[in-house]
Amino acid sequence: MDGQRLSREGLSRRSFLAGDISEGSQRGASLSSALVTPPFAAYVLGRLGFGPRRGTAFSVQQFNALGATDDARLTAFVDQQLSPTLDSGGHVTDPDVAARLAHENFVTLDKSFDQLWLDHEVNGSLSGQPYTRDWPIREVERAVFVRAFYSRWGLFEQLADFWHNHFNVYGYDRYAAPTFVSWDRDVIRKNALGNFRTMLQKTFEAPAMLYFLDNYINRAPSFNENYAREIIELHTLGSINYLGPDLQQNQVPLIPAGQPGAGWPVGYVDADVYELARSFTGWTFYRGGGSNPNTGLPYLVADQHDIGQKTVLGEFAAANTPYASEHQRFLDRLAYHPGTARHIALKLAKRFLGDDPPESVVAAAALEFWNNRNAPDQIKKTLRVVLLHDGGPGSFRDLGNFGNKTKKPFEAVVSALRAVNVDFTIRRNDSASDGFMDRFRRSGHRPFDWRAPDGFPDHTSYWMGGGAYVHAWRTVDWVLDQNLGTDQTPLAPVLTLTLGEFSTAPADHTPNNLANFWLARAFDWAPNGTTGWRGTELHYQVASFMCRNTDTVTYFGADVGIGNGPAGNTAGIGTDSGPNYWYSRLRGMVDCVLFSPQFMVR
Template sequence: MSPEHKITHVIDRLTYGPAPGDIERVRAMGVAAFIEEQLEPDALPESRELAARLESLGTVRLGAVDLFREYGPTPDTGGGLGPSQVLAARDRAGVVAREAVQARLLRAMAAPGQLRELLVDFWYNHFNVDAGHGLARIWAGAYEREAIRPHAMGRFLDLLAATAMHPAMLIYLENWRNVAPRDDGGGDGEAISPDSDGYEAKAPDREADAERTGGLDETYAGTLLAVHTLGDDAAFAARDRTALARVFTGWRLGAPRSETDKNGFFFDQAAHDPTDKVFLGKTIPGGGIAEGAAALRILAGHPATAKHVCRKLAAFFLAGEPSRGLVGRLAEIFLRSEGDIRAVLRALFADPEFFDESRYAAGVKTPLRTVVSAVRAIGTPPDDVTPLAGVLARMGTPLFHCPDPAGYPGPGAFPTSRDMAARVAFAVGLVSGELPLWREKPPGLAVEKLLSTLGTSPAPEADKPAKKGRAARTAPKTSPRRDPAAILAGPGFLRY
């Protein structure tokens, strides 16, 4: 790959797309220095404007417990939820959902640590929680902030444990219902409803009261094995899924009752199966919450997990399937470093396959990348990012609302005709002002500035031979090259 291609390639793959001045800055500092900078985001100076925008969003400072207290359903005096309480609860939850989306978009557009923002997207998709599922509607943003973001570049085991224990995941994959089977068919009875003294109420994932029955629920255990860790169905058997579900009995939602309980999670010994379990050929002695920690360690250190996670990471940053050799090399580093995500990424970005010419502009942007990269290229943060949530919904990928536990399709998925139509409409709305993002038209929408930011230049004459490389893919050869909407909807911009 040529030096100039390396510059645009590394910006495209380690950020949501170039902002004004990025190409010149990376050219001056060098590709290797830029990669190292992005691998250490905490050392980057904070954006004061971004911090101020986030500070104005009151709900993004609240944890899961406080969010429930402030924005969760409020029973009437009889202890139930009538129609008016249900509607009021949905209105309150809407405030939390909107601000969570705003915070996610603001960070993606303006955070200096762009690599971390991409990884937040990657890991949220990997450990997906659908905000349309019960109380996850008020907890999805907190889940990203508390379980995903702090561990996005840390140890995989820490990330695994944080997602497993978060109330949003407990609700989404029904592990809050997972209790040791009782002879009488009943459970231990109560779950979360935060109040000043403790939480005791029924069916936290529904606005209306409903009795729940006790018993083993393998939903989370199955997803943990097939999606979050091992990936390969041949790596585990049905008995392993059942054993894992038994391990996670008693992982509940409620007020803190010990030092291990936090942020809405608590371990209910009375709902736990205390017997020994054989999981993936290893015996886990009955020991309460420690069994879950032991099972997560087994999974995080399993060779199948290393291959599954490293293949997905490599595919995300290569915008296509990696070679088996690269996956093997990364998996060795994953296991040797005990799941150090940063070490795996450093090896990936140093591998010859990452800078192979065949990888250059080989990917098609997801809707989120399309939207964020367009705003970054313009260079002026929107006065209001809320309309972009609707854009993503029209493109079929509303933030926090993927119903599939496996998340949205990865880089190998090509846009549908409906998706492409929505992307063109987005570019037109952005340029025309139909999308009310800015009070005044941003100067970055000028064609020359936009092309300069993207690392291209317009061809002065339509009949000149096409330029090689990125310019050939991006610069139109006819009059549409003078239209910023044509640039932002063109095939050159949609590839990265």
């Protein structure tokens, strides 16, 4: 584009982010049709975490050092990520994250369930006292950003998000908010790579789940089916194994001999839901009232429990079966049914491979899940198969998958801020953090803020609407423009990184150079080892943005040093005064990189 000039109505940041070429462009194509296939390392890091970050275990350089071939590197990386460092309590730990979460504004993350209940449920809204009921959820939703920004265990953070959505509860719900630290730490994260049956049991005992799905009001002689239906339809067998409203239990075909679960019903019908709901009658949690303690612990109200005989998916419980035995047998049947194995395998494959994953991968992962149903690392083994099974086209190692998934708003914001090396510990009771969260919530993807029991959608089409990404972009744009403290230190060191790459000499800061540097910085790779991103449509557009000056009719050539051009400001790229506003334009150019179609896909 050397020597070309853009019209006064040339490329704006808004039109760029919409994926359109400006009227002044002589190329006239959509950026979305000009994606550049990344190297295997960058593709993997974008799928199994929140994108590359230079100088960390999630950098292209570190990934490429793991072996001599892509297959060897992928295997080593997956095994590394599936074996994160654990603390004495069996929780995943990372020193960088731990240091940030030790900030004085985090006061609930280390509290036990009992302490959370006492401090934030029993005493969290007392008259004349600070209102603390929602402190736990507010701290967890901020901690999830901190972990995504800085943890070396990116795959684990992706998996924790997967299970939070699989066993979704609304974080600000009545009994979820004050106990959410325990839900996140002890139910989800503690079991994310462990045994599915164990995690299912933990959800079954949590007041957040029992309240969210109305089991606390499930009482005989009638019953409330909400929890029973969702535990079958969402948490275990899934709707893919629902046989419709017309069949009775004795009409359901059985799994043939020689197959996993032989002799069990092949799927479920409405009667299985009703029978399970009867089994769950009376199962609630202590929340005070009368002579009852106020502890949040689960228990059975005996005179509200249906003691009649029941059958769920072929598992029979005679009348007067002790409730604990009855519950365990039915939960066992749900967790160990091969339909559950397939449901979980399919969801994992859709999360990490694409919306239409290969059947060979799903089948292999489902078998691994079922074969290891009693193993303490069942989920870890299953996910390893999902990621390493060579199922041909569409399997994880197929680079042709690139672009078949878009980043959800959370992933888009996190990956963007990682790329610019943001130094920002988002926390409770902090004005900048509150400003960040207020902007991000408008994207519709605030953590733990999905009110339906099915969790945030994980299919690409849902997130393709413009509103979600507009507010994600505005969140990043706000961070790039934000300065904090008495010294007004930028949250995102855009200028520092730029000057560190080149020098303070204005002649080095050409639109071509700046575009090339920031594209390579954001993606942690370049198409050409010598020329970088030059010659690509994306480089052309990013450099064009930097050439354009909205206040004059004179535009810079792509290789003219900023400060040396005919309408230049000799103070250079760090100045932000008229007519050029170079520092603002630099940040705007970085915005364009971070929300380009190339950056927004995985």
